[in-house]
Amino acid sequence: MSCMGRTVFIGLDGVPHGLLKRLADDGTMPHCRRLFEIGNLHCIASTIPDISSVAWSSIITGKNPAEHGIFGFVDIPINTYRISFPNYLSLKSKPFWEKSEGRSVILNVPSTFPVREMNGVHISGFVSLDLERSVYPPGLLSQVKALDYKVDVDAEKAHVSMDMFLSDLDKTLTARGKVCDHLWQHEKWDTFMIVFTGTDRLMHFLWDAYEDEEHWYYKAFRGHFSKVDAIVGSIIDRLNDNDILVMCSDHGMEHLDKNVYVNAILKEHGFLHYDPALKGGFANIDGRTKAFSLDPARIYLNKRGKFPRGCVAPNDEEKIIEDICELFQRYAVGGKAVCKAIYRKKEIFHGPFIDLAPDIVLIGNEGINLHSGLTAENTSEETIFSGKHTQHDAFLYVRGRDKCPSVKEGFNVSNIIGYIDSLKAERWR
């Protein structure tokens, strides 16, 4: 063991600061409550856009999206209208474990599939297409399989039966706990990172069960968080005093009232034209299109020279951006504005890959879930989901109250790795 102490980094995907505090206070998560008494819990911001692939890429690299190159779960490569799905191979910056000298165990960090050679153990998180390419070193695969490990809950089950979904969620978490335990005991490490991702899945489907004590799944919702808390408890019980413990989430969550489809609005107002005679999806965007949106609410100008049927000339860009921003500032559904904030590229992105960044990013208002919805017939609709991401209300926790650098206003998830580095420097000076 290093005399300088080890670093343990626990991620709770999508868990909001407010919810965590409440569940700690009401006894659902007693181990977290114990932790909060001996450390600092901060409310921080997520990335823009506030989705896991972008946020976790920023967390593990400490970089802005325009530095690590991940802007969403889907992307459209330049000169095409082909939807692609960026993964770990697309990440343009190194994660912290490839920059540190020590040995790391990295378990279930989203968007790190397929795994590659590193100093330690790496089991990727969602979206992982198969277990074979999710485990490094490959020799570990048989043990991981023997522990019934699976990367992610089968969220499709929730569309069939919530009971089936919850059962699968529980099995997935149990197996994750076993693998965590196995790696803790059998691997040598200086940094141990685990992310619990079932929390995000659960909150998407059952946020209403969190808020409503009469809800059929109220106990099941809290039961999952208690189980996560128990695994966290088993980790902290094994920590040494000089070990650094950091916990965080990648974004917040709140109740969802409506899906609102950005492309449907762009189409309604003449910014997007779609030719159904073409071959489908974004390939149907025709040459009159000025802008289109990718999930969750990233708007790209259909620029000449950038896309196959791009029509927007450089001199026209500013005016179109202005018009679109104005449209979404005033756009309301049921009397409620759909956007809480609207950002232009240069306000939020900086780095070598800024040309790949969206020109505008919209942040949905409370209860409004913004989606691409290219073929949606209506601009808004009800949905079976009851929780949606927020850019605000993510959390950061650091054990120990001494020698903690301050968390300044505007702190977001991409600052966490830098914060841990300064924490180490402070504690081990």
Added chain:
Amino acid sequence: MKKGMHNKDCTCWSCPAINLAGKVDFRACGQSVEQIKKFQDEKGGGHIMAECRRRPELGLYDPMAITFQECPEWQDTEYGYLLKNMRVMILGIDGYLGWTLALWLGKLGCKVSGIDNYSRRNWVKERGTHTVVPIARMTERLHAAKEVLGIDIYFRELDVLDKVALTEFLKEVKPEAIVHYAECPSAPYSMIDFEHAKNVQSNNVIGTLSTLFAIHEAVPESTLIKLGTMGEYGAPLTGRPLFEGFFPADAVLKWQDKEWSLGGELTPRDPVSFYHISKVQDTFNVYEACKYWWLRSYDVMQGVIYGVHTDEVAADPRLRTRFDIDEWFGTIINRFVAQAIVGIPLTLYGAGEQIRGFIALEDAMQCITRLIAKPPEPGQYGVVNQMSGYYKLRELAETVAAIGKKSFGLDVQIQRVENPRVESERHPFNPIFSKLPDEFGFVQKDNIEQEVSRMFSLLLQPNIKSRIEEKRHLILPKTWWSGQKKEVERIELYK
């Protein structure tokens, strides 16, 4: 449709070089492509992703986004875009069709592999007959293919019933298309006695089942092209159309003043021998496997095949494909030509008014290639009726006789004999066979007159003629569907 480019709009969705994966368990949910696409777009997080094994640099992407026309791996050929160095495995590669297809695809640039356990050679030998066009041993065939045509064929002696070995071979080769010819193709052979019926059904039905399980385990993304037969449908006396496997959308069943749509349902099968029954059982096994495991298959309801020619088999005597003329394995036009050459009257069973669909060897090769070039979608069980025309058998006999007389100076007679089969001898026949020309760009190249002339030219070669003479006593049928073993009596002889 532009000739040859029938598959230009196909996308990675149906490409066998693509791994499909995603958050939607589309293999189990039974949703149609359109529903999945809608789900992907509107619900978010439910994307299906493509991962190209040939172009890993593309990463993960929307499987509908790239067409064959746009993909550099799909190259322009006479028969549509074809995957560069496409790996095609032929089950039953030593047979009449299998060997011809191996050379044909090899010449087109495919990487051909195949299995055979020489059953066909053994069945023919067991009946005391032989292929009248001499064929080389497999080692010599492979050597000649390399020497004459520059084609490398990867062969393994293997029984299709050996599921474990077949699975291993599939895992090793990873074919992108599999053409399944490894069946006993003879109705009379299946009617000899119990042992023969059992062997035909076991080889065909269990062999196909073994193939399906092996594909499921080893290469589920590969296309299975399975040889069926037009004989599965029988010849309904009502004259109702013989659709291509399924009823069309507007087909209706009317009964007792009520109507039901039949659209999309499998059409009735009415097999006419234990062999044909094995093919019908295959149909259901393949159909269900596509449903259960999202395999992709075309079932090819082939008309009666005839002919000797492709450029490749004609390139060298060692490359010739087999040609059988006996009562068990000789197909009717092939048999007529052999009879004409050795002075046996062309033999019709019963009235000779039976109508059948036909296709020439070279045209059949074109059809299979076009099917390979336009793979079915995941889970799709497609059926095509593969024939280029249909004729009364009596008219065919007259055509062969006329060519024999006019072009080759032969004195050809025609006879009607007792019909050893149980079948309709006068019936309407209304086959639908528009899919191959309309959807796959098939254009008939070979007409009967041209191919029959080629057959006469080849079979009149002295060494081949003498091989026909040797087995002339095995041409007329002695296998009765009733179980009797006796010679048929002549009903009528005419010129």
